[in-house]
Amino acid sequence: MLKFILLVNKQGQTRLAQYYEHPEHERVSIERDIIRKCLAREDSQCSFLEYKNFKLVYRRYASLYFIVGVDHTENELAILELIHNIVETYDKYFDKVCELDIMFNLDKAYMILEEMVMNGRIVEMNQNRILLPIRVMDQAAQ
Amino acid sequence: MSQLLEKLTMPAPAKLRDLIRQIRSVRTQAEERAVIEKECASIRGMFREEDNTYRCRNVAKLLYIHMLGYPAHFGQLECLKLIASPRFTDKRIGYLGAALLLDERQDVHLLVTNSLKNDLNHNTQFVVGLALGTLGNICSVEMSRDLAGEVEKLLKSSNAYIKKKAALCAVRIIRKVPELMEMFLPATKNLLNEKNHGVLLTAVCLITEMCDKSPDALAHFRKQNKMVPQLVRILKNLIMAGYSPEHDVSGVSDPFLQVRILRLLRLLGKNDSEASEAMNDILAQVATNTETTKNVGNSILYETVLTIMDIKSESGLRVLAVNILGRFLLNNDKNIRYVALNSLLKTVQTDLNAVQRHRSTIVDCLKDPDISIRKRAMELSFALVNSNNVRGMMKELIFFLEKADAIFKVDCTSNICIAADKYAPNKRWHIDTMLKVLSTSGSYVRDDVIAHMISLVSEASSLQAYTVQHLFRAIQEDTTQQPLVQVASWCVGEYGDLLMSGQVEEEEPLQVTEDEVLDTLEKIMNSSGSTAVTKSFTLTAIMKLSTRFTQTIPRIQALMDQFGSSVDMELQQRSVEFGKLFKSYDHMRSGLLERMPPLDAKVGSKGDGEGANTNGETTAVSPPASPAVKQEEGNALLDLLGGGPSPAPVIPQMEKPAAPPAANNDLLGDLLGLDLTSPAPGPAPIVPGMSAPQPQMDMLGGLMDGVAAQPAGQMSANNLGIPSLTAYEKNGLKIEFSFQRDNSNANVAIITLTATNSTDTPMNEFVFQAAVPKTFQLQLQSPSGSVVPPSNMGVVTQVIKILNPQKAPIRMRIKLTYNYKGTDINDMGEVNNFPAALWQ
Numbered sequence: 017m018l019k020f021i022l023l024v025n026k027q028g029q030t031r032l033a034q035y036y037e038h039p040e041h042e043r044v045s046i047e048r049d050i051i052r053k054c055l056a057r058e059d060s061q062c063s064f065l066e067y068k069n070f071k072l073v074y075r076r077y078a079s080l081y082f083i084v085g086v087d088h089t090e091n092e093l094a095i096l097e098l099i100h101n102i103v104e105t106y107d108k109y110f111d112k113v114c115e116l117d118i119m120f121n122l123d124k125a126y127m128i129l130e131e132m133v134m135n136g137r138i139v140e141m142n143q144n145r146i147l148l149p150i151r152v153m154d155q156a157a158q
Numbered sequence: 159m160s161q162l163l164e165k166l167t168m169p170a171p172a173k174l175r176d177l178i179r180q181i182r183s184v185r186t187q188a189e190e191r192a193v194i195e196k197e198c199a200s201i202r203g204m205f206r207e208e209d210n211t212y213r214c215r216n217v218a219k220l221l222y223i224h225m226l227g228y229p230a231h232f233g234q235l236e237c238l239k240l241i242a243s244p245r246f247t248d249k250r251i252g253y254l255g256a257a258l259l260l261d262e263r264q265d266v267h268l269l270v271t272n273s274l275k276n277d278l279n280h281n282t283q284f285v286v287g288l289a290l291g292t293l294g295n296i297c298s299v300e301m302s303r304d305l306a307g308e309v310e311k312l313l314k315s316s317n318a319y320i321k322k323k324a325a326l327c328a329v330r331i332i333r334k335v336p337e338l339m340e341m342f343l344p345a346t347k348n349l350l351n352e353k354n355h356g357v358l359l360t361a362v363c364l365i366t367e368m369c370d371k372s373p374d375a376l377a378h379f380r381k382q383n384k385m386v387p388q389l390v391r392i393l394k395n396l397i398m399a400g401y402s403p404e405h406d407v408s409g410v411s412d413p414f415l416q417v418r419i420l421r422l423l424r425l426l427g428k429n430d431s432e433a434s435e436a437m438n439d440i441l442a443q444v445a446t447n448t449e450t451t452k453n454v455g456n457s458i459l460y461e462t463v464l465t466i467m468d469i470k471s472e473s474g475l476r477v478l479a480v481n482i483l484g485r486f487l488l489n490n491d492k493n494i495r496y497v498a499l500n501s502l503l504k505t506v507q508t509d510l511n512a513v514q515r516h517r518s519t520i521v522d523c524l525k526d527p528d529i530s531i532r533k534r535a536m537e538l539s540f541a542l543v544n545s546n547n548v549r550g551m552m553k554e555l556i557f558f559l560e561k562a563d564a565i566f567k568v569d570c571t572s573n574i575c576i577a578a579d580k581y582a583p584n585k586r587w588h589i590d591t592m593l594k595v596l597s598t599s600g601s602y603v604r605d606d607v608i609a610h611m612i613s614l615v616s617e618a619s620s621l622q623a624y625t626v627q628h629l630f631r632a633i634q635e636d637t638t639q640q641p642l643v644q645v646a647s648w649c650v651g652e653y654g655d656l657l658m659s660g661q662v663e664e665e666e667p668l669q670v671t672e673d674e675v676l677d678t679l680e681k682i683m684n685s686s687g688s689t690a691v692t693k694s695f696t697l698t699a700i701m702k703l704s705t706r707f708t709q710t711i712p713r714i715q716a717l718m719d720q721f722g723s724s725v726d727m728e729l730q731q732r733s734v735e736f737g738k739l740f741k742s743y744d745h746m747r748s749g750l751l752e753r754m755p756p757l758d759a760k761v762g763s764k765g766d767g768e769g770a771n772t773n774g775e776t777t778a779v780s781p782p783a784s785p786a787v788k789q790e791e792g793n794a795l796l797d798l799l800g801g802g803p804s805p806a807p808v809i810p811q812m813e814k815p816a817a818p819p820a821a822n823n824d825l826l827g828d829l830l831g832l833d834l835t836s837p838a839p840g841p842a843p844i845v846p847g848m849s850a851p852q853p854q855m856d857m858l859g860g861l862m863d864g865v866a867a868q869p870a871g872q873m874s875a876n877n878l879g880i881p882s883l884t885a886y887e888k889n890g891l892k893i894e895f896s897f898q899r900d901n902s903n904a905n906v907a908i909i910t911l912t913a914t915n916s917t918d919t920p921m922n923e924f925v926f927q928a929a930v931p932k933t934f935q936l937q938l939q940s941p942s943g944s945v946v947p948p949s950n951m952g953v954v955t956q957v958i959k960i961l962n963p964q965k966a967p968i969r970m971r972i973k974l975t976y977n978y979k980g981t982d983i984n985d986m987g988e989v990n991n992f993p994a995a996l997w998q
Contacts, residue, residue: 033225034258036295044227061528062492091464092497093457094417097407119182120175122225123218126254134326135294137363140356141414142405149284149319156246 017136018095019070019085021102021129023118024051026079031118032125036136054083064092075099080115098138105132105143109150124150172197174218181226194228205236213240214251221255234259234266241273249277249285253292260296271301278308283317290323294330302331306338313345318354325349325360329367336371343368343375350388355405355412358392362418369425379426386426386433390440393419397447410454416444420461427469434469441466445478453493456486460497467505480505480512487519492528499523499534506541517542521551524558532558536566540573548581552591560598567602571595575607585618589625596642597632603641611645616652616754623656625649630657630670634678638687644695647682650675651699652753654706672707676700680717690726697721697729701736705751715740885989886972890917891946893926893974895989897996900959907968907996909958915946917978924976926956931969935961946976968992 023032028051035043053065054074065072067085073095074083082099086092105128106113110121118125131146132139140146172180177197184190201216217236224230237259240252260267270292277289290312293305309331312324328342342364349361365385369376379385396411405412423441427434445462449455459482466479483505486498499520506513520542523535536558543551552574559570574595582588592611596603615625629646637643650657657670682688682696697718704714718740721733739747882896892914900906915921924946930936941956960968970989975982 030225030227047227060492062496062530064493064496064530066530091417091421091457091461093453093460093493094414096493097413097454097457101407120178122174122178122222123251123254126221126258127250130254130257130291130295134291134323135330137326137329137360138414138418139322139326139360141359141407141412142355145319145356149287152284153246153250 017087017090018133019087019136021133022047022050022081022083022085024054024081024083025115026055026081028052028055031080031115032122032129034126034129034133036133050083050085051081054081063096073099077103078114080118098133101141101143102129102132105146108143109147127153172219174215174222177219178222191228194223194226198223198228198230198232202232205232210243214248217251217255221251221258224259230259238266238269238273241270241277246282246285249288253288257292257295267296267298268300270296271304274301275305275308278305278312283319286312286320287323290320290327294323294327297327297330297334299334302334302338306331306335306341310341310345313342313349318352318357321349321352322354322356322360325357325364329360329364332364332367332371339368339372339375343378350385350392355415359415359418362389362415362422366418366422366425369422376425380430380433386423386436389419389423389426390436393423393440393444397444407454410449410452410458413454413458416458417461420444420458420465424465424468427465429470431470434471437465437469438471438475441471442475442478445482450485453491456489456494460486460501463501467501467508476509477512480509480516484516484519487516487523492526492531495523495526496528496531496534499531499538503534503538503541506538510542513538514542514544517547517551521554524554529563532562533566536562536570540577543577543581545581545583548577548583549587552578556591556594556598559595562599564602567599568604571599571603572607575603575610579610585614586621586624589614589618589621593625593628593632596639596645597636599639601639601641605641608641608644612648615645615649622649622653626653626657630675630678633682637678637682637685640689640692643682643688643692647679647692647696647699650679651702654699654703658707672703672710673713675703675707676710676713676717679703683717683721690728693726694728694732697732697736701739702751704740705748881993883989883991883993885911886974886985886987888985889978889983891915891921891974891976893972895992897993899996903961905961905963905965907960907962909960911956911958913946913954913956914950915948916950918948919979920948921946921976921978923982924954925974927973927975928958929971929973930960931966933962933964933966934968937961967994968996 017036019037020033020035022030022034024030028048030047030051033047050067050072053067054072057065057074063074065074070085070087071090071092072083072085073092074081075096076082082102084095084099086095103113106118106125109124109128110117127150128146131149132141180193181190184193197219201220204212204216213236217233217240220230220233220236224233233255237252237255240248241256243249243252256270260270274289274293277285278293280286280289290309293301293309297305309324309327312320313328315321315324332339332342346361346365346368349357349364352358352361365379369379393416396416399411405415407413410416423437427437441462445459445466448458448462450459463479463482466475471479480502483498483502486494487502489495489498502513502516502520517539520535520538523531524539526532526535536555539551539555555570555574559567559574562570575592578588578591582591592614596611615622618625626649629642629649633643633646633650654675657675658672679696679700683693683700688696700714700717704711707714715737718733718737721729722737724730724733739750743750882894884892885895886893894912894914896910896912898908898910900908911926913924913926922945924941924944926938926941928936928938937959939957939959941954943954946952946954960970962968967990970992971986972989973984973986975984977983
């Protein structure tokens, strides 16, 4: 199961943080540690890291790092696919998403993520079905 | 989203967008904090005013602030109010806030329960979905119990959107309260019949979780023989269905569902041959049909391989799996290589031969720039070493060792030593390898490896000259690596004469003078980098050289005296005693410092071997040899004794490193054999007793005391009821023998002697010695103490083992020495009346 999903920019600022399990100690310090480790890696190195008692799977898209923490039972390559799917869904919703889109529409970003991953497990991967309630909500808000 | 924001474009509180812009524009951390504090204050003010219209926006801002890491707990109650509001947008933000801010540890947590319950029964599916989502993310034990019924009802609803959320909610409930699992079991049956992939995905997840948590559920699912075929059918449809735009990800239809199903199949098939058989076909199909060009395909293949490895699959399938992994290894993508190495590590235990085929690729991975790949390649390589490929592998591994990071070096060196031990084709190669290891990463080598190396060298008599020359050259260049220096100085001390005369085949003899050797050793002694242990080694070595060298004896003597005033206790003691040897005991020097007989080379596999032997001792290092075959001085007993060196004790269950006595029957020589093994294995809490015999006995007793071998503990209690016997009784000292036959070896008789003192003065420095005729072998273990307390208050016990292969009547001569009221008393006696049951 997934422990958390973090979106971090190149300077190390957190853009989105969703935890599925309570971190034991200070959330902020763990975040900083993880971010430092991932940002320090070169492109030629593997996308998987072992940190404390779980694994980190990360990928860089433009200026954003998507970091997912998983436990040892998960298939790492499948998580890479999940990250890619998340990015594609955001892309579809925000129309060529960039970091600013996520920053300024943080609540929407969270909601989309919630439709995809619940309680550390994957719920839905079909992009249309994910975005349906979001679009309904947009209409209802008008 | 833009429409929503326009709605919220009202003067008073700042929009979320503006806040973000503001925060981004500040330059320093302090300014950012100031902005946020101001905003928090205004938000708090507005919360107090209970204004409905902007609550939504404020909470959104608060969530952003929380994400940045600042405290935001004052917003929790507001979230609750938002959840209770009828507007969908409010609810949305409220639930989001609840999910982010309210975890189980907060007190406000329970208050959400009521709102959740109402929302779970709402008519709009999205609201229900919201509630389920939040429940799934944050529910606690109490909440689960309250709301489990509702969730179960929703599981049966016809709406796919709700069903899938309810399924995942159920997963969390089951995790929190395992007893509620039975409630959800019946509903799962129908879930798998769904067409909607979302529902399928979550249903599979739910079933996986159930099987994980309870073996009963697992059995239930297995018995329902519909389950495995059903899953197989779903999987088949996925693969064969061709292109379906809904679920397609880069040409593969719904890889996530495929991976999930494969994982569930793994759980179902583990240790169950019937289920595994049903899966064989589909696994083979997936393995061959999936495209490997993209990561998607590879992820499915990876999961398939893991599944094949775990279930009871047929061997053809396993070979297929290993081949897939081999293909992965050749892939350019480092992620895939990592994944392949990881799984190979798991499978190498079971399918060693299959993995051997990919050995060369794995060895190549040792040079990969990525550290995690290198680490896994190293572990795999060690698992793959066998007698055929040991030379090539060792070359690669030593090369790797030179470049490796410090964290690897310790593991690597110990593993190399173990592997070299097991598979060394000949001694020369073994010693060569060990030399290379010591010189490249000497400081990371473990202590037992040092001891092992020393015993190896002492055994390989033909190679001693070669070894000592190499080692000497090595320390001439570099004296910083402690283990290397220790081994080298020991060798130089032992085989110094070979170093001088050195004739080594194939190589040029090293032209070295005695002074040069002493120079090097002196440098080590004076260097601040050498540890105390190293210095002790070196001091002993210098001393030994005094008999091997001929010209530089005064210099050696001077060196000894130099350290007589050293601050270190150990060094001081050693040098003073060695110094004494020159002065008062010069005649004994050559005998004392003779060459040591070959030590028993033990394979210390990470100290496990030692652990079994230490017999209650806790030192991880090979214990100083406590069972000493003590031979006695005095001519009266010598004729009974075997003249030659008695072999190592044959008694099988005693695996202690034997300390066979020196060739001569000199007591000191024998104790020398005892003593010199002690510095070699490591830190010596033992006093090197090298001076006059009488105090030596005491020190030896003291030496034995520290070692505390409990004889009674290690023997198998096989008391056949043989009556005990009083062996000696005189002057208040009484010695009793009690007997046992050894369980594992019928030729061994175990005698426990008990010494008691009926006088009112203690007997100090009590030493018991025994001799037996040549047909027997005697082993005397260390006594429990050297003082026999007066008035029968306590006893001294000692264990004697006699190997009697010819089943002859046992005869024994005993000799006692002790100090009583200030005078030393020696006495001898003979014991012939051993009960017949002891040897027949």
